[in-house]
Amino acid sequence: MFSNIENILAEKKAQGLLRTLSLPAGIDFANNDYLGLSDHPEIKEVAAEAYREFGASSKGSRLLGGNSNFFEETEKWFANWKGSETALIFNCGYSANLGIISAFCNDSKTHLFCDRLCHASIMDGYAMSRAKLHRFKHNSPSDLEKALQSAEGFKFIAVEAVYSMDGDIAPLKEYADLAEKYGALLYVDEAHSDGILGPDGKGLAERAHLSLTTFGKAYGTMGACIFGSKLLIDYIVNHARSFIYSTAIAPGAVAAMRKAAEVAARESFRREKALKMSTDFRRKIAEAGIDCLQSQTQIVPVVLGSVEKAKKCHAFLMEKGFCTACIRPPTVPDGSARLRINITAAHNEKDVENLANALILYIQSL
Secondary structure (H helix, E strand, O other): OOHHHHHHHHHHHHOOOOOOOOOOOOEEOOOOOOOOOOOOHHHHHHHHHHHHHHOOOOOOOOOOOOOOHHHHHHHHHHHHHHOOOEEEEEOOHHHHHHHHHHHHOOOOOOEEEEEOOOOHHHHHHHHOOOOEEEEEOOOOHHHHHHHHHOOOOOEEEEEEOEOOOOOOEOOHHHHHHHHHHHOOEEEEEOOOOOOOOOHHHOOOOOOOOEEEEEOOOOOOOOOEEEEEOHHHHHHHHHHOHHHHOOOOOOHHHHHHHHHHHHHHHHOOHHHHHHHHHHHHHHHHHHHOOOOOOOOOOOEEEEEEEOHHHHHHHHHHHHHOOEEOEEEOOOOOOOOOEEEEEEOOOOOOHHHHHHHHHHHHHHHHHO
């Protein structure tokens, strides 16, 4: 009965692509807690207080019993914090992308333009849509413009500010110019940029019509928030299935989201530290001939090519006490298996230096 499933898993194992759960070990350079806020005492206390006051659940979807003054007041605070007309809380970034893409791309006359390296959640949103898909070359405004020129109808551009597997920054100004020129809606996923980059660490999507901030990464909590005009947010409330049909996130988690944003703004040394250490790390390994692509951020890829090479390097670093993320296809293109190393404010300079030395030692021994 289950032989086909067993065969599929066996094939993945033979290819070195079988995913398994493992526990963190050693110094963790795999997580996304870029500002080191997940264990911040103020954030934990505010969350605990909210759980005690409001209970363990929101009790329903926002449209069916799960809404409250607490949600709406927090969304007003978020909108003011971002300088946006309106904000809307989602359970997580993945859920938000599913809802946003499928909501705005719900007919065959819509054209969806995505960077080739867009996150799986954006592509899964497309799978729920009826739009015509155009995947343009990575970080290429010229290729996007060619696609826009040939499209008629509603145009929706979905990009990320920072790409999670490459650590590079999108040319958002050029994309905003193109959106204006061709009458397209620009949506920017700020999952890996908000909290770290931009004015006061509030991200890079100043001219986007809609932007997404996830709080499960730099802000060390969970949940997500969409920012945009009242018109667009009202449309989302009426058409985003992942918002309409999901029990809302717990109020305690919402309280943690807001406090994390407050702490990140106040403790700007955290993003400064993470960016400085990642700059030093990239420079050191690049000088040793290690390919870290066009990374400009706290996300540093170490491209090794084959799955076997990536797994061996990962195992070597584990033996040295460093936990990194081993990234393989289909998450990244064939032939570009890599380690993804995330430098966070929770690390110290000595640990980052020791990781660089261990990595260089391994690469030079090949």
